[in-house]
Amino acid sequence: MFTKLVASRLLVRKAALALDQNAKDTVTLCAMAKLFATDTCFDICNQALQMHGGYGYIKSTSVQQYMRDCRVHQILEEINGNVEAKLLLHELMTDYNKFVLPVQSVNHIVNVSLGLKLSQLSDIDERNQIMTTNVWLEHEWADYKLTWDPSQYGGIEVVEIPSSDIWVPDVVLYNNADGTYEVNTITKAHVHWNGTIKWNPPVIYKSYCAINIQYYPFDEQKCTLKFGTWSHNGNLVALNHKSGQIVADIGVDLTDYYPSIEWDILSATAVRHVVLYDCCKDDPYYDVTFTIVIRRKPLFYMVNLVIPCVNIAFLTILVFCLPSDCGEKLTLSISIFVALQVFYLLLIDLIPPTSLTISLLGTYLLFTLVLVNASIFITIITLNIHWRHPNTHHMPNWVKRWFFQIIPPFIFMSKPHIANAILQTEEDQGKEGLENSDNNLTRLNNYIKTISIDKYPPIIQQAIKDIRYISETQREAQKDDLEREGWRFIALVIDRCFLIIFIILTITGSFIILLSAPSIRDKSDPIERFYSRHYNSQLS
Template structure:
């Protein structure tokens, strides 16, 4: 039993002692490296040598694209790599320690800023996490961050629009001769990306850019992160386009309401008010701009125009149907257009035949100028106007229906 306990203690000590020795060596090495380290200076021993920073991004989540404010908010992981000539050692001389973990606030870091930042902060990358340093001086800096940038929104195709938001990262103090940036990959990493319920992410290409500014003769290097977004339109199709299309169909079938019932005009005005409410809801969620009109807004405006035309058409038809006496005869050109050609075109031949018979009988009798004959002629003229109004009403219904189809095809593509 004693031999077993002794063997167990020996194995435990042999396991713990190397680890504790390794930790002590790492602590001593870290203290030695940082003892005379100046984190405000670039980590190169020659002034003419540029620090080469390899830049990469892992995309986490598209938080929000605010159309009214034209701002874009995103959660990303920055991945920065460079060599620090002052953080090198021989691993064999330090107990085989080939890497160290140091807090990022204790070493030099590239001053990466988001150039088109619009948040209350200045768009700098805060030193939150630690960096990993190898014995060769290779520094790996992995930093999560949430950025808010400006993003001009083009709403001309809303809700079938596609947007491109660009985030520009670069050094604020160092030109290309002092800090050079290069891309690790041509596009951002999307393996850990969480899908957005409003936007589809089609692509995230990255691009290196060199630009000259009026302050300095040397160019600055920046990295452009381009997020290509496509709006998910089902929400707007179901909640706005579908009700508007139903109101458009009701607008066409509203012509089946008899003009003399007194309900048609009120029916069209009710549809008009509902469309105005939908247009107000739409305008409240979009930027206040006069340079372009969203496609959905054009659809609502066209539908409102059609309903307004239906109201005017109903007023004309009602006025023709109730022409106050003494009524004058229907003009010959209008009789030919409405009671002959359009009546036959819209399968209302009975009205044309009825009027033809009525005209034959009227031509075969001698007109008398007594009061009864005059009253009969006025009634006949009134009936003629009513029949013309019915044909015109049918023609206007087909015009509104055809226009509705054209509006849907042109503005809902």
């Protein structure tokens, strides 16, 4: 034990002397001294504790404190770490300038390969037109200053260096929507012995995405992520996709993608562009644009928006099934109109406020609104016709002919029993009265109208006048009742006509508008089904 203690002291003193003299092997000697001294001291204290037995753990003995102190020194400052790795990092970072491009000559350029690994499509904010994604931005480039011979450093081929300590390309997201353009996450980069550096920081991006609401909620959106170097042009840093292709059909890595509950990914391509800006036409700027085409999963919107809207549209038809004298015909129309306005308010909160186009659901609601307004207008007219009175409205002959003879067979209605009586003119009614003179009441009425009352006593004359008045009143009452029944039948014919018209319009309009979205006929499978290893696990 004493021999080990003396040897440790000598090695520590030798390392201290080398440090004072700024010797070349200072780092090596210091690392060796820390490693040997801490391990030796811990072994000595451990043996001393064993000699004391159970009393060695009691606080009254000093050996337990020595053992704690030695164990702490083994942990602090990586004393027992890899000496070769520590020496390698020290030599790599000596005189390293992270602000200088890692090229050996000004004529050389840095080739940076860029890839995108999509982890999650967090959110699509249609109202603010922002796409939130959780990605790993994959960088790869070569730095000639960070090379070494693995055989001289214990076979170490890869070391991890914080990205803040080395040169990294200033790749930014051009279409960023939250003000953070560059990668602020400080993670370690994997540096290989031949100078190849791989750096894959995790980033949450909020990017601008132009939302096309024409077919909402059966819509497809095309969102892009445009990456490029901000400070260096193409003559200094050449940015390429990691596949080496100018156009990559599968440009986004979806291996660790967690499928979204609202969107399906139909394609994820990558294109490398070379752009000459007006400010500096002699210097090309490279960018890699990732384009993600997504399709909305419409089940939620079908249940909560589309089906209620279709239900409201078909409720409009029921207005024409109610009889006009029930008193609730107009109330039902107005109730449907109010319910439709509530859905309009709900839709306004969901879709972005744009004046470029009207969404498919908005078009259908507008179509339903026109039908509801038309039903209210027609209902008012029908009620007006239903309650018409002969004293205020006269029924023209063309109305009688159209609504009692021509229209009923086409709308599956039989000819009413009052049709013949209404279709007769006054002359025809007079002739029919003469022909039916065998009827006692008719003969009495005709006789009373034709006799002269001057030859009768005053009492008889008054009786004849009263009989004439009663007969005329009954005849006029029968005629008024007949015409009122005619107006009611006309209102019924109008209801039946518009019932058929609204059924045709509602069914045809619903199919034409709702089935006009291309995504309804698109049965292609999402690509995450083939590339994501989390797809089946999430479904289960």
